[in-house]
Amino acid sequence: MSELTLFLIRIAYLAILWIFVLSAISVIRSDMFGARVPEAARAAGGGGGKPAKQKKPPKRRGSPTQVVVTSGTNDGATASLDHAPILIGRGPDAAIRLEDDYVSTRHARIAASGDQWFVEDLGSTNGTYIGTVRITQPTTITLGTQVRIGKTILELRK
């Protein structure tokens, strides 16, 4: 094998190695910027603009507008659903701050999907309950569904 052939093989192999590295990086790049927006979100977002930002569902008669604490230490506290998603917890960044010892700093979240509202537990210590069932995944709630967080009960109101 001549010296030149070996040199060319060496350069060719390093080139293959780096072509692989760079294509892997370009796949990551297109994965970041080429994300597909589903039809529903695109229609709601007005066809582009800011696809990642969710447009609020159109107002309908009878759709909930606020979250109200119906029982517990912060009885009567409310938060408007206009600022969804709404964070509930003991921390300072929560939209509804509960002074309840059984509530975690960032306990649960209420967010919209389409024209449905759902509550999602954020890995709290004592859990989020609908009725007597501890929720493990985002769960749909409707007007008047009682969501129990610690010793506090919240529900959606018009």
Next chain:
Amino acid sequence: MSQSSALMGFVHRRRRGAELFLLILALAVGIGAYAAVGIGVEGHVPVDILGYGGWLAALLVGAHVAVRLVAPYADPVLLPVVAALNGLGLAVIHRLDLAEDTTFARQQLTWMTLGVVLFVGALVVLRDHRVLTRFTYTFGLLAIVLLLLPMVPGVGKTINGAKIWIGVGPFSFQPGEVAKVLLVVAFAGYLVLHRDALALAGRRVLFIDLPRGRDLGPILAMWLVSLGILVFQRDLGSSLLFFGLFLVMLYVATERPGWLVVGSGLFLSGAFVAWRLFSHVQDRVDIWLHPFDYYNAPRPPYSDQIVETMFGMGWGGLIGRGFGEGDPTRITYAEADFIMGAIGEELGLTGVIAVLVLYGLIVERALRAALISRDGFGKLVAVGLAGVVTLQVFVVVGGVTRLIPLTGLTTPFLSYGGSSLVANWVIIALLLRISDQARRPVPDLSGPSEAPDEQSTQVIKL
């Protein structure tokens, strides 16, 4: 948490086609290296290139089909990157085999086959990583049993001064490699439940929130376990890996730098005491600081490994000598811990950087999966697995390049070593499972749900 809500607006694409494309390139990296080794060492393309290439391709296509079927939304980059590293490692080990007349590459290919089988098995059996939370304490206990096994007389084997092996018939196995995966799951399950207590309680000293005394229990226990590994098994690398892993996961779970301060303090004091007390630790540090004093030394400790590696890397330079043109057999155990030395000699800095970037990509994809994962347990497991790869690469490459004292750990996917290879394939399977769950579109919650108020009252006749 705002991350996931910002991402709710779009769906990740499956990208299985991109994965297949990258896998073909990865095969070119692996088989190309094998062919280049044949040409460089023997002067002709190896005769079994079709059989070897076919076997490698069959394994990877099998893994790809399995991902396509059971984890369609999984990350498209992880599997090809791992395949390329594994293929390159096999070729380098084969090159050393040709020079030294050993058969490590053949055994490594067998282990890779087992690794891919376990990878597919893990993906098929484990459809949802959250199931693993049930086994938090079982896995923790199992990991400790596995770590203790090498010290049981009759089962344990001492190889090269480290008591980290068990002998099963003709095979030797490092149970610590399996234990690290189990420990990640156990830590994640524990921290998901207890992170509020660990994150909130405590007092503030000099801008740093120090944790509460009684919450120090688990970190002290982990510190003792890693010190025990250091003292009784004489394994610096695993000790550093386990403690560092726990610290990383604790920090990520609680978002409190105080833990890093406490943990680093514990680690540094432990390392200092070990350095003062144990001769094998002193030897490592002396070799690290003054390698040439121990080169060709008349009696142990020897520094020939590290010095030959430095010679090799220096001779390799920017683009390397080319496969077959270097002399990596001068490095003892070049196929195991020192494989980066062999790569540095024959592929040069260009090749070493490519390999390091590939490790970086694995870690980046793992952290990405952690960011977009929707459950705390998945986040912590992904971060922990990323931590395992990071720490392992840092410790071994840092040791080989004389950045830190040398500790024995395998280079993930590259080094010869069956237990490590198999465990790392399972790590990749877990990462793919978590990223599949994270990238899968949110299940449609707007299905028909009957509102309880709207149901008409019915008369029930008894």
